Amino acid sequence: MNPDLYLVLAAILFTVGLVGFIIRRNALILFMSTELMLNAANLVLVSSSWVQGKLDGQVAAFFVMVVAAAEVVVGLSLIVTIFRARRSTSVDSESLLKG
Amino acid sequence: MIELLPLLSGQAVTFWICAVIAIVGAVGVVASSKPVYSALCLALVMVALAAIYASLQADFLFAVQIIVYTGAVLMLFLFVIMLVGVSSRDHLAETLKGHRVAAIVAAVALVALLALATGNALTDQPVGLDAIEADGYLQALAQLIFQRYVIAFEATAALLITAAVAAMVLAHPKRLRPKPGQAALMGERLAAYAASGRHPGPLPASGVTAQHNSLATPALLPDGAVALQSVSATVASRMPPASPDELIGPLAATLAAMNQPAALPPGPSSTASPPGESGEPPDTLDETEIVTPDSPAEAEAVTPDSPDEAETVMDTPDGAEAVTADESASGAEAVNSADSTDEADTKDEADTTDKADTKGEAGTKTPVADPAAGEGGQP
CATH class of the missing domain: 1.20.120.1200 (NADH-ubiquinone/plastoquinone oxidoreductase chain 6, subunit NuoJ)
Structure with missing residues (x-):
């Protein structure tokens, strides 16, 4: 099994997530695209852990998951707060800070 | 592998x-x-x-x-x-001109960069984790997390508790205007009543008729019209509004049938009365009717044999049925005692005449009216 294939898969997933982050306007879908990119990074960590024969990559992936969970909690509560004030989850409508 | x-x-x-x-x-x-x-x-x-x-x-x-x-x-x-x-569909229209095309071009370039250039960095033959798994996978992982990376692990704990507190602070709604008290609410209601004539009291409850008591059934006003306010607006918008005839039609039909003595056959069954007068059970007819069934199952088996009598039983709702149940219970007890004293095989036997005889002895009041009842009530 060629370990490069895992990297290619991770690259594709990361790019799809990035495209979603760029072209979508719904804040929830932006968050899901971020999760997709984080998962692609995790895949690289886990596969390189397997290639190197060390567990450090798995530990790093574990910490990425923890940080992602915390980030999702804060981000989703931000979305809920913004939705309560503006009745919208579109990131285009948040333009109050524009000069 | x-x-x-x-x-x-x-x-x-x-x-x-x-x-x-x-x-x-x-x-x-x-x-x-x-x-x-x-x-x-x-x-x-x-x-x-x-x-x-x-x-x-x-x-x-x-x-x-x-x-x-x-x-x-x-x-x-x-x-x-x-x-x-x-319910919010994301509008997929572009807000920036050429935005999506540029994004896809950049994506293709990024995939090419990552897959072709960086992907070649990892061309070693994979070692695999078999050696670590032989020594204990979880032990090795725990040793890493709780020894080498213990500082990061503790920082993770602080991060998680901060995130939880932040979520509670952010998601807790702040009241924008003071909560109205009861006096203010009542003043609003009365002002609306004075302005538009809106009813200030509570809304009517949903309807209870003979065949419906669900929340989707509207109540009926005293003049027979449907009170649309008695049903939730969500329900009313999804269901066609029921007409008054549809709601009380079955009840009216039943009442008309009960008040029509010509529908009943002549004879003793003419003593059957509408439910308002049935305080005491009818006498002459139900004497035979009550005694014959020895058990509830038989009571059901009896009624189809004599359809006119069945109708009279159904017409006298409460008192007569209660008496029937009592009598049949005592009758069933009598049958049980007779069975126990007699022989245990009587119940299991398929011989209907024998069974009917046993029951005829057990029923103390009158003999069984028709042997077909015993046949139908065979367990």
């Missing part, structure tokens, strides 16, 4: 299946117009990645991926989608 086929390991099979699923799911996340579909596609990606982790000998991360990502994070996503935006 298990060799399924020559040149094809189980790991490779897992990779090719799960990679296709993951890419399809990732495209679904980005391309679907409803956030719920995106979340479900993301769940698909997570589960496929978990399977890949399992094939990469990362058992712990396989479980954590399923539990934390698919179980917790995605359910949180779904909760928030249900809270804020389940």
Whole structure:
């Protein structure tokens, strides 16, 4: 099994997530695209852990998951707060800070 | 590594299946117009990645991926989608000119860069984790987390508690205007009554008629019209409004049938009365009617044999039925005692005449009216 294939898969997933982050306007879908990119990074960590024969990559992936969970909690509560004030989850409508 | 086929390991099979699923799911996340579909596609990606982790000998991360990502994070996503935006379709129109084309060109370039340039960095023959698994996979992992990376682990704890507090602070709604008291609410209601004549009291409850008592049944006004306010607006908008005839039609038909003595056959059954007068059970007819059934099952078996009598029983609702139940219970006891004293085989025997005889002896008041009843009540 060629370990490069895992990297290619991770690259594709990361790019799809990035495209979603760029072209979508719904804040929830932006968050899901971020999760997709984080998962692609995790895949690289886990596969390189397997290639190197060390567990450090798995530990790093574990910490990425923890940080992602915390980030999702804060981000989703931000979305809920913004939705309560503006009745919208579109990131285009948040333009109050524009000069 | 298990060799399924020559040149094809189980790991490779897992990779090719799960990679296709993951890419399809990732495209679904980005391309679907409803956030719920995106979340479900993301769940698909997570589960496929978990399977890949399992094939990469990362058992712990396989479980954590399923539990934390698919179980917790995605359910949180779904909760928030249900809270804020389940009905909101994202408008997929471009707001910037050439935005999407530029994004896709950049994406293709990025894939080429990552896959062709960086992907070649990892061309070593994979070592695998078999040596570590032989020494104890979880022990090695725990040693890393709780010794070498213990500072990061503690910082993670601080991060998680901060995130939890932040979520509570952010999601807790701040009251924008003071909560109105009861006096203010009553003043509003009376002002609305003075202005538009809106009824200031509580709304009418939903209707209870002979055949309906659900919340979707509207109440009837004293003049027979339907009170639309008695049904929730959500229900009323989804169901056609029932007409008054539809609601009380069956009840009116039943009442008309009960008040019509010509429908009953002549004879003793003419003493049957409408439910208002049935304080005491009818006498002459129900004497035979009550005594004959020895058990509830037989009581049902008797009634079809004599349809006119069955009608009279149904017409006298409460008192007569209560008496029938009592009598049949005592009758059944008598049968049981007779059975126990007689012989235990009597119940199991299929011989109907024998059984009918036993019951005829057991019933103390009058003999059985027709042997067909005993036949029908055979257990």
